[in-house]
Amino acid sequence: MNPFVQIRRDLHQIPELGFQEFKTQAYILNYLAALPQERIEIQTWRTGVLAKVKGRNPQQTIGYRADIDALPITEETGYEFASTHEGLMHACGHDMHTSIALGILTKLVAEPIDDDAVFLFQPAEEGPGGAEPMIASEEFRAWKPDLVLALHIAPEYPVGTIATKGGLLFANTSELFIDVKGKGGHAAFPHNANDMIVAASNLVLQLQTIISRNVNPLDSAVITIGKITGGTVQNIIAEKARLEGTIRTLSAESMERVKSRIEAVVRGIEASFACEAAIDYGAMYYQVDNHEELTAEFMEYARTQSGVKVVECTEAMTGEDFGYMLRDTPGFMFWLGVDSAYGLHHAKLQPSEDAIETAISLVSGYMAWKGTR
Numbered sequence: 001m002n003p004f005v006q007i008r009r010d011l012h013q014i015p016e017l018g019f020q021e022f023k024t025q026a027y028i029l030n031y032l033a034a035l036p037q038e039r040i041e042i043q044t045w046r047t048g049v050l051a052k053v054k055g056r057n058p059q060q061t062i063g064y065r066a067d068i069d070a071l072p073i074t075e076e077t078g079y080e081f082a083s084t085h086e087g088l089m090h091a092c093g094h095d096m097h098t099s100i101a102l103g104i105l106t107k108l109v110a111e112p113i114d115d116d117a118v119f120l121f122q123p124a125e126e127g128p129g130g131a132e133p134m135i136a137s138e139e140f141r142a143w144k145p146d147l148v149l150a151l152h153i154a155p156e157y158p159v160g161t162i163a164t165k166g167g168l169l170f171a172n173t174s175e176l177f178i179d180v181k182g183k184g185g186h187a188a189f190p191h192n193a194n195d196m197i198v199a200a201s202n203l204v205l206q207l208q209t210i211i212s213r214n215v216n217p218l219d220s221a222v223i224t225i226g227k228i229t230g231g232t233v234q235n236i237i238a239e240k241a242r243l244e245g246t247i248r249t250l251s252a253e254s255m256e257r258v259k260s261r262i263e264a265v266v267r268g269i270e271a272s273f274a275c276e277a278a279i280d281y282g283a284m285y286y287q288v289d290n291h292e293e294l295t296a297e298f299m300e301y302a303r304t305q306s307g308v309k310v311v312e313c314t315e316a317m318t319g320e321d322f323g324y325m326l327r328d329t330p331g332f333m334f335w336l337g338v339d340s341a342y343g344l345h346h347a348k349l350q351p352s353e354d355a356i357e358t359a360i361s362l363v364s365g366y367m368a369w370k371g372t373r
């Protein structure tokens, strides 16, 4: 078996949430410690790792970023190597991302290039966001790359296909938490209470009218409420309820417009249900804006590689805090086909492990081509 498939399986068994990636960090550090050390320098930052592979005659630093955190999902893959952490799963492919990054790094240690390469094993992509504070850290600034790249697995594409485009690739995101508080009471006497289950249900539906009635149909936006909690038992009117969701827009300006409409709708719910409501926007991610020339150059390079099919895709409403790295440093992200019947954030996501070798060979080849004179 390809050693990086085994690494992916090891990581798959120990999924951890953002900024709690202690075992994952230890795994990465152990792996790096077992490599020949002459060209490697290592720093840790919170639960992340930064690893430099020194080049033979460096004129620039090429950055490669992999996110390492997991999601609060109970796995249903039936894998022999399923998650051993109850309620947590690598359901967004970050186990694949991390093993691929270790594979590329290993290749550059064995076959050094001229330029320095910095590998950023970044915590907390799913939330609350590790890229922005990592960029601000002394550790990152000491090794700031001149260009940076990353990939994300794509269940909908076959293995061997990569997809990307210059310019906007992923949306602006903002988490959304809304708490409503009314008056609880006996289920039989609704007129003596203010039922927050009914208020929250109305709110969910009214939020969707922002997308259908307030956003220009030619400018896409998404509001998804992924979780509703409230109440205690079936025959007590709920005093409180909480909606948890996310907002996606194609520009920072439409994010502001959507938020101002959310605030108006929430004020309306307060008035009509005689309740109090509080909005918290949680973590926000800046759009992933691929550098036009570097992306075009990478796509051209990838087209010359046997077994690689390059697709020019459209932008997607997914979010990625890698957008902050690209706001700071030129570079790009691309989708890596992994051919899974179940999509990202699904309990049955099963990315094809054949894509690990494809990605290691494509990206290490590109970095060698870009970083050797």
Ligand SMILES: CC(=O)N[C@@H](CCC[C@H](N)C(=O)O)C(=O)O
Residues within 6 Å of the ligand: 092, 125, 126, 127, 152, 173, 174, 175, 245, 246, 247, 283, 285, 317, 318, 319, 320, 344
């Ligand atoms: C690639 C991917 O699936 N990224 C996540 C990023 C989540 C950001 C944040 N927690 C939010 O929900 O807004 C995504 O859901 O797109």
